[in-house]
Amino acid sequence: MRSDPPHRRIGIIGTGRVARAMARALQARTADPMLVWGRDPVRRDAMVAGIGHAQAAHELTTIASACDLILIAVSDDAIPDLVEALAQQLSEDATPFILHLSGGSGAALLAPLAQRGALTAAVHPAMTFTGDPEREVARMVGARFVVTADTHPAVLAAKALVALLGGVAEQVGEAQRPLYHAALCHAANHLVTLIAGAGDALTAAGIADPGALLGPLVRAALDNGLDRGMTALSGPLLRGDGDTIASHLAALSADSPHLLPAYRAMAIATLDALERSGAQPATMLRQELASDT
Secondary structure: OOOOOOEOOEEEEOOOHHHHHHHHHHHHHEOOOEEEEOOOHHHHHHHHHHHOOEEEOOOHHHHHHHOOEEEEOOOHHHHHHHHHHHHHHOOOOOOOEEEEOOOOOOHHHHHHHHOOOOEEEEEEEOOOOOOOHHHHHHHHOOOEEEEEOOOHHHHHHHHHHHHHOOOEEEEOOHHHHHHHHHHHHHHHHHHHHHHHHHHHHHHHOOOOOHHHHHHHHHHHHHHHHHHHHHHHOOOHHHHOOHHHHHHHHHHHHHHOHHHHHHHHHHHHHHHHHHHHOOOOOOHHHHHHHHOOO
């Protein structure tokens, strides 16, 4: 039995990684079984079976009429059409709290629902989802959830949901939402590309387990960078060691040419950041990095 759950009935629209994790996290927070809707009935039914306290919704109308909390967890491109369809199903006296979980869009995307009387917000969990709902539910505890909403009641509803998930709510304005999301993608997505490229180069250098070698170094660099920003930087760019940089470029050109453009771009970006923080212009290093010879 679920003692005094905060929601009469929760609806989840979507069957992907984020939807499955959110369903697992909230299945004990709904009095009536959670409703799940998805375009693929096989994925929907598998998700329902994995939740336990859940039922399949065969039509959006069912979720629109029965749920007081509705989470939209679909791809960014699919949200506008889905919002229009859901808005058409809301009754005039319905006042559910409806949110989407996309990082790149704010609450304006949900305007058709707000116009029908729903409370609306964008609530983005600032974490990655890899398809392991149990682990992801645990990682939500203490994670940041970024809230964008147009009204104070919607902000309060969003913060209450974040608290249910064990997270910490942060607010970002509608106009700043794309910049916020770009920053996250630059940090998380590009980090994966960076590490994969370094691993490829280590393999070419004869290292049998690149991940084991990189792990301690990269984790320390990440922790130091989070704590200290650019003052955590070390290495030849900071020292102005042109000979070392030249040897890197030659080695990459010979053995890992696919990595060379990214190395050059990140090195130049690092020099830019150093100069913004007050370092002297590194003219010779820039010339070395710009040279194709």
